[in-house]
Amino acid sequence: MSVPSNQPTKKSKQSDIWRRAYIRLLTEEPEPWTDLTPEHIEELERIDELIQAGYMHGHVVRDAGNSPKFSSTRGPTLAGRIFAEEQQDILDRNSLCGRIKSGAGLFIGWLAGIISALIVWRITK
Numbered sequence: 643m644s645v646p647s648n649q650p651t652k653k654s655k656q657s658d659i660w661r662r663a664y665i666r667l668l669t670e671e672p673e674p675w676t677d678l679t680p681e682h683i684e685e686l687e688r689i690d691e692l693i694q695a696g697y698m699h700g701h702v703v704r705d706a707g708n709s710p711k712f713s714s715t716r717g718p719t720l721a722g723r724i725f726a727e728e729q730q731d732i733l734d735r736n737s738l739c740g741r742i743k744s745g746a747g748l749f750i751g752w753l754a755g756i757i758s759a760l761i762v763w764r765i766t767k
Contacts, residue, residue, distance in 0.1 A: 658736070661729045663688055668697065668718040668726040678711065686710035697722030 667688060675682055687710060692698040700715030718726065 665726050668722050689713045
């Protein structure tokens with residue numbers, strides 16, 4: 643298993659889900675739980691992926707069937723913090739507000755060109 647690449651790809655809801663999950667695991671303190679639900683197993687798998695990729699310090703213990711049972715983590719590595727920031731930047735750029743911000747410079751430049759042309763036209767008329 644490996645952590646998905648942070649290369650820009652076609653935006654999908656699934657990629658946003660794993661980005662948010664990795665960001666949460668790398669930036670927030672995990673909540674303790676007593677039972678092992680399918681959601682907890684999935685979280686343990688993600689923790690194991692982050693540890694194997696070198697983004698988190700720790701260890702995931704597996705049973706004889708190679709199913710994760712619990713983990714011991716000591717927080718993100720420097721590479722993990724950078725990875726979390728990169729993923730958050732990608733989510734921010736893909737949001738509506740991020741798209742507006744990225745297009746605002748182009749729109750303002752286009753609008754300034756039209757206004758200056760109108761001013762010149764009005765002055766020379």
